[in-house]
Amino acid sequence: MNPQTLSLRALLFLGLWHTGRRSLASTSELKDPPKKIAVVGAGIGGTAAAFYLRQEFGPGVKIDVFEPEVVGGRLATVKMGDYEYETGGSVIHPLNLHMKHFIEKLGIPPRKDVPSKMAIFDGKELTFEESDWFIINFLRLLWRYGFSFLRMQMWVESILDKFMRIYQYQQYGYSFTTVERLLHAMGGDGFLTIMNQTLEETMIGEGFSQVFLNEIVAPITRVNYGQSVRINGFVGAVSLAGAESGLWAVDGGNKRVCSGLLYHSKSELIPAKVTSVSVKVRPSKTGPTTSYYEVNYADESGSAHALYDIVVIATPLHQGKSDITFSGFSPPIPSHYPGRYHQTVTTLVHGMLNMSYLGTSEHASEFTVSDILTTDTKGSMINSLSSIDPVHIPADYKRPPASKTKVWKVFSPQPLSQEQLKEMFLSWDSVSETPWLAYPSYRPPHRRTPPFILHNRLYYLNALEWAASAMEMSAISARNVALLAHHRWHSQTGRIDQEDLHTRLRGEL
DSSP: OOHHHHHHHHHHHHHHHHHHHHHHHHGGGSOOOOSEEEEEOOBHHHHHHHHHHHHHHOTTSEEEEEOSSOTBTTOOEEEETTEEEEOSOOOBOTTOHHHHHHHHHHTOOBOOOOOOOEEEEOSSSEEEEOOSOHHHHHHHHHHHHTTHHHHHHHHHHHHHHHHTHHHHHHHTTOBOSSHHHHHHHHHHHHHHHHHTSBHHHHHHHTTOOHHHIIIIIHHHHHHHHSOOTTSBHHHHHHHHHTTSTTOBOBTTOTHHHHHHHHHHTTOEEEOOEEEEEEEEEEEOTTSSEEEEEEEEEEETTEEEEEEESEEEEOSOOSTTTOOOEEESOSSOOOSSOSSOEEEEEEEEEEEEEOGGGGTOOSOGGGOOOOEEEEOOOTTOOOSEEEEOOOSSOOTTOOOOOTTSOEEEEEEESSOOOHHHHHHHEEEEEEEEEEEEEEEEOOOSSOOOOOOSEEETTEEEGGGGGGTOOOHHHHHHHHHHHHHHHHHHHTTOGGGBSOOOHHHHHHHHO
């Protein structure tokens, strides 16, 4: 066995034990917990934050979660016919430890796996179609790209090995005040370097050819982030990890994790839109003044407000995503940070595919490809086309071939016109369209990301998705913010912005 692997597993185990020991040992040293905490947003980040805040501060604190729409945020489903289908975040990596922990804690099973095959479409024809036989796929890729595909997997694995360090830090209760410090704890200067160059520059520097990037890497970044190989190298590596085997999803829809975390955290859901946050200073019984945060919100009954000791913003503070204003802060907090969110339109079509659109002579009854990725071709109207399965797989379910009417998911940068739908489908009986400002537009060089700490006890969870947007990244950020809030409340500065975990653990254990 690799000694490093043994060390990692031992540290993860000891981390779980040590976290519990730390909380028991330090209870008597801590000051009284906060009375009220507000979380703004009930997507995976906000609900995970509520879960971890409850874990850190205990049962006595009141946690309110504000959400004007449905719980789940960018995790959502729609019903077509007799079944529901994912329209938002749909896959989870096997190494996403927080998401795995959530479903185990909540007792939600993973969705039954249905085997799938992939093809690549250049706008005129299929340039690659996966076979049922592994050896045939391997030989095709070897003939065209040499060992580039295997080298890409090895490169992604090297990134993931460093990425996994964050779980060790968090299990031992360490937190970070900025995205840059968190990334540096994971991967040192290397992670910060690839944040400041494109995926294309990074991979060419690693010896990959432009042909391989255009024909294999770009289709993956397009389906996962709707963007080209000119995204930054870090989010590009995350995107490539999302093309590995073993990806999974939650039975009944990934949004179930959000509602489950909300319930488990014993938080109160307030169906209202937060309009502003301001600082209020009040005299205390002991003499010195105490500051609170006034959260102003609007619901069906009108406007209201409430005071909180800690506030976590778990919704993007960017143009088109949020209109929360901040008043009374010095230095001022902007309502919108620089940068923009990239639009991806999800269109579900219950219909029959037009095989001629794909430029293939293969008969529809024999076409069993489920995921069609696209190259970055000028004028391409779609990013991907996939045959999708329900969020709950019935016992006797078998994915229909392309000759049958079924549900297809299309990712595109703009809504599809009737003419475009007619080009892609022979017929359809229902269409569902969901426009998403789904993730940031990742264009290096990397701007300084927004801070996790907006004010003394005011935190911003979505800062991390400017490094990479994914369910697990939101969960990591939620854990970081909860730890950060706890340590700063109790003045435990020794667990903030500390690196060299192995050295520190030798002193602590």
